[in-house]
Amino acid sequence: MTETKGQSEDIDIPANQKVEKLLKTNLNKKFAEKAEALKPVLHEWVDHPLSIIEFEPSPEAFFKCKAVQKHSIEDLPNLSYGKGDQVILDFGSHRVGYFSFHLDADGVNVDAPARLRLTFGEIPYDVTENLHPCKTWISTSWLPDEIINVDWLPTDLEMPRRYSFRYLKIEVLDTSPKYKVKFSDVRVRVVSAISPEVNVAVTPLSTADDELKVLDSVGQLTLRNCMQTVFEDGPRRDRRLWLGDLRLQALTNYCTFKNFQLAKRCLYLFAALPREDQSLPACLFEKPKLSPASDYIVDYDALFGPTLYDYAVASGDLETAEELWPTVLGSMKKALSHLNKDGKFDSNASDAWKFLDWSDGLDTNAGMHGVVLYCCKEVNKLAALISRPSPYTDAIEKMTKAASSFYNPSLKVFVSGPENQVSWVSQAWMSLAGAMDSSICLEAIKTAMNDHKAIKPLTPYAYHHVAEALARSGGEEYCLKLMKEYWGGMARAGADTFWECFDAEDSRRSPYGDCHNNSYCHAWSCTPSYLLRVMLKDYLDKQGLR
């Protein structure tokens, strides 16, 4: 997830109002303290660049260029760079951490400061193009470049901010006619809640299909690099904990790194920040102090219960499930308030944001009906797990009945809104909710996917729900096909970590107007590991693929 277009444009910032005043939240101190106590000490290790590269045009490549080695990395300390020169270092794969280097001078005198621009690139475009000006409606402060002025050389330089990158471009804006600069001891102090040992210790996906192995390992790296003191959505942007993203990260974590503590911490963080109406914020900030974002998303709110249920099942920690049970009940209220008397979800019942995906023009009625029905069922399971009465049995009955009013038997798909819109996402959530028989659901998904007029997903978040819905409805082979096409497409395009958004036809596609502001290590795209290891486990076994 990331910043909210619809929301941010509406915001009128009153002068001199403290952030806290605007957010009617009641901090639950006890939960905040529990979350704080669960905060991980990050693992740290040092990595170095592997080569000095440049990019050559390559029309057939996704990013229209390919990296070629310009110098061996061993040569770096001997290379001098003057005004107008640049060097691109390749760290071999995606890293999240703190950058430092030794800056030396080559010449007769260091008689002026050195001015350098450092650009930390996740993809080639970050270092092959000018980042400014950036035509984006979100903040250009996210762009990963820094200009530094260094008075005295030689010196060791430690950049204080954390960066997320594979490539580093250093441009020498100026030195003086009397000297050039040299770089050595270039390193990144990598940070993650997951140690490299744990990372390596995860049993490799046992399959003869190399492509699946790649999807699994790229998914794991994506997840690991997002696992910091919370499950961040993207370590480059916007580095925050979002509820819907958390659910997918946690699911993937349970079948790989099994860091239950971080999942528990994140659940308590949200539970610490209920809004006045007991709904939960869509995301939250850890720094400089724990606080909720003003963003609110109905579907994210309702997904808190399923996220807690997944945690309880995976960890066996029923105590947390019991303690957060009242939070779950509160988090369902806003979503349920959108049901009409017949139990049909009506997106127009409030102005609150229904997300589902970034795809343009998506009608959310059917998809949201599916989400809420799914959440009711998951929360009822959670109730059973901790021996509470099932709160949503009536709602489930009504909503299941109402779901048929979204179904068009002649088209064999779920339709949404006054225009009877067909979208992949509507089918996915109706299927995940078990709104109708799985064979009907599978047919609905396949029908939508074969309808070129149907609204396609834009984000891996939505693709995940389509893929999981296929797998859960008996369409495992279609799930696998979709994964190879979509996440496989990213991998073939050169992804070291999976991206915030991907369009195989357009390497510049962005939800924000300019792909330079995209995040290319984005948590909600880490799920291939979960899909392969959990959803498709039996299928792969049967196919002799694992």
Add this chain to the structure above:
Amino acid sequence: MTETKGQSEDIDIPANQKVEKLLKTNLNKKFAEKAEALKPVLHEWVDHPLSIIEFEPSPEAFFKCKAVQKHSIEDLPNLSYGKGDQVILDFGSHRVGYFSFHLDADGVNVDAPARLRLTFGEIPYDVTENLHPCKTWISTSWLPDEIINVDWLPTDLEMPRRYSFRYLKIEVLDTSPKYKVKFSDVRVRVVSAISPEVNVAVTPLSTADDELKVLDSVGQLTLRNCMQTVFEDGPRRDRRLWLGDLRLQALTNYCTFKNFQLAKRCLYLFAALPREDQSLPACLFEKPKLSPASDYIVDYDALFGPTLYDYAVASGDLETAEELWPTVLGSMKKALSHLNKDGKFDSNASDAWKFLDWSDGLDTNAGMHGVVLYCCKEVNKLAALISRPSPYTDAIEKMTKAASSFYNPSLKVFVSGPENQVSWVSQAWMSLAGAMDSSICLEAIKTAMNDHKAIKPLTPYAYHHVAEALARSGGEEYCLKLMKEYWGGMARAGADTFWECFDAEDSRRSPYGDCHNNSYCHAWSCTPSYLLRVMLKDYLDKQGLR
């Protein structure tokens, strides 16, 4: 002084050569250690901005604009600045030090970093114009702007580098649609070898002429702000100790702050770095370790002796004079090697740089003859002071005789070079050297000054020598007139500290191609205090002006 055009263009930087290898210097460790022991602990104090301003067009003003208050400084913490906004703070006068502030947010969420550009301005142009691109042949790394990215707000920010400024412009490059930024606790931790108490304790110039009081106080502030761990040429650019500049700073220091320790330290620093031929570098670097610049200037080298003599007389410290006596003898060699058999200085005798001034097309033969004759005489006086035989009696006799060959009796000026060039600087140095009777010298200076075809000085360094020569030749009233015109012109143009160069007719005049790279607190222009307090003391007394 500052970077050297002629030199820097000739430099060919061999790859992978350490700076030290190129400079054939023999570090005198004993002298270096003495200098280190004399290093002052800088005084520090805190200053705050006095107002929030903007600049309005003002065609009659030197910089074509005038500052008007936009807000009271008390309002600052309540003002919010969003993307594209800027604020200019006025600290009331020139400051050298470390900048810090508190950065707060105003809005619903700090959901993106804040990206700010800070520009530290010595003059209005620094903050009213774009500094980039800068058409200059010296390093653009000197330009006083920084771009910073701040992840977490609110926060205290301390800028690590030292700045030299009166105005600070903060531009908000971006925040996010959800918040603006606010500034409070804005401060500069001012540094100088001179404490504010000493600064205040200097007896004010006792005169009824307010203009002279201003020249004295601006001169003192210029000097104080350049007095750091060495006498810097300019605290903004290039922050180094230059020998010719040191001489003028030290002279002004002896009649104001009387910090003999810093002068002694600087003499030992130069003495620690003799070149292979016993000449001294034109300037040197303290950081990251003591080292000589590759710049060499014949006149600066020879002026070491007079600088030591001034120090010995002012401080009474004959021990230092004795210890550095061999250095003095070494420092005269290169200059004397330019004399032909008749004792006439020949600039073409070597390629070594003869500076005198930045004025275009200046022929240096006559001026250098004057400088070297002056140095011989001063060094002979130093010899007498420490009871040594006078080393340059013969040279003085020969050079005095040869001086007449530069004199054109019909034009009544000293002429220089094959074109018989007339310049103010030639007259000044011939007069300071006492090359002919003072009445002849005075007439020569006045004649050149009245000749619109004569080469005029560009820098305050050269103007100083003209002014001092007038005063020493019985032309005190002309000296005073020149001071009121030249330094007074800077003061009337709004100078808080005197500048590196000044042309009353052209506010954009620069030796470097772009005035944005000029230094507007430049040590070699601090001498009005010396001229008024020492050179013109008796004259002002007689005139009833003090």
